[in-house]
Amino acid sequence: EDKVVQSPLSLVVHEGDTVTLNCSYEVTNFRSLLWYKQEKKAPTFLFMLTSSGIEKKSGRLSSILDKKELFSILNITATQTGDSAVYLCALLYNNNDMRFGAGTRLTVKP
Amino acid sequence: DTGVTQSPTHLIKTRGQQVTLRCSPISGHKSVSWYQQVLGQGPQFIFQYYEKEERGRGNFPDRFSARQFPNYSSELNVNALLLGDSALYLCASSLENIQYFGAGTRLSVL
Numbered sequence: 001e002d003k004v005v006q007s008p009l010s011l012v013v014h015e016g017d018t019v020t021l022n023c024s025y026e027v028t029n030f031r032s033l034l035w036y037k038q039e040k041k042a043p044t045f046l047f048m049l050t051s052s053g054i055e056k057k058s059g060r061l062s063s064i065l066d067k068k069e070l071f072s073i074l075n076i077t078a079t080q081t082g083d084s085a086v087y088l089c090a091l092l093y094n095n096n097d098m099r100f101g102a103g104t105r106l107t108v109k110p
Numbered sequence: 111d112t113g114v115t116q117s118p119t120h121l122i123k124t125r126g127q128q129v130t131l132r133c134s135p136i137s138g139h140k141s142v143s144w145y146q147q148v149l150g151q152g153p154q155f156i157f158q159y160y161e162k163e164e165r166g167r168g169n170f171p172d173r174f175s176a177r178q179f180p181n182y183s184s185e186l187n188v189n190a191l192l193l194g195d196s197a198l199y200l201c202a203s204s205l206e207n208i209q210y211f212g213a214g215t216r217l218s219v220l
Contacts, residue, residue: 004152032207041198041213042114043153048208088152092207096166098143100152 006089006101014109017079021104023089024071030091033065033072038103039085046074046087079108112136114212116201122218123191131186131215135203141165142184143209144176145200153200159184191219 007022023033032050036043047056052067060079065072076083086103093099115134123129135142141160145153158166159178178184182203188195196219202209 034208036211042200042211045208045210090152096141096143096158096160097155097168098145098209099155100145102150102152 004089004091004099004101006087006104008104009102010105010107012107012109013079015080017108018075018077019079019106021074021076021087021089021106022071023073023101025091026070027091028067028070030093032092034090034092034098035063035072035074036088036090037085038088043088076106079106081108081110084108114201114203114210116199116212116215118215119213120216120218122220124220125191125193127191127219128187128189129191129217131188131199131201131217132183133186133201133203133212134183135201136205136210139203139205139210140182141204142178142182143202143204144184144186145202146170146195147198147200147214149197156186188217193219195219 003026005024032048034048035046047063049065055064060077063074084107086105088100088103090098090100117132143158144156147153155168156170157176162178173189176186198214200211200214202211
């Protein structure tokens with residue numbers, strides 16, 4: 001089965017720290033890679049990455065895709081307690097199937 | 111503009127029963143996808159519907175079925191419930207490949 005592997009599984013940091021979340025995968029025939037933030041129930045969309053090497057930014061969050069090395073990273077700078085959540089990475093295939101990793105649980109302590 | 115709405119929010123059933131979960135997409139979205147999320151894991155793709163037709167199906171048994179109505183709302187049916195069907199069931203509607211999730215239905219099978 002196609003694998004989407006996220007690391008670390010969990011992470012505890014203090015406010016103001018910078019974190020890097022990793023998402024690696026094994027296949028190449030996908031349409032896009034997406035990042036979501038899940039706080040309680042509904043995952044909320046963060047980024048969609050289609051092209052390799054092009055960084056997407058939104059405030060303190062940024063993400064980039066490396067199609068050669070088969071991974072993506074999500075960076076969060078100057079973390080806040082409101083960033084505490086599970087961060088999910090997913091591959092969107094051409095047949096509309098979307099495969100998620102298990103997520104990284106980020107806890108930001110005051 | 112309302113987001114994706116799902117009903118009910120919580121449901122308790124016993125083994126062998128049948129359940130129907132409902133989803134209303136964001137206005138203007140014609141595609142609806144269903145996911146099962148077990149505690150500690152990422153969402154797993156069940157179905158995608160577009161314009162009332164099934165466009166994708168994940169690796170779930172035939173006990174799982176779905177349909178989409180002319181107003182683009184959707185129902186997910188699960189027959190002969192098993193204890194292992196206990197999970198958060200998420201619905202997502204999509205526009206231009208980005209899926210927007212509802213808050214889910216928490217199903218407990220006793």
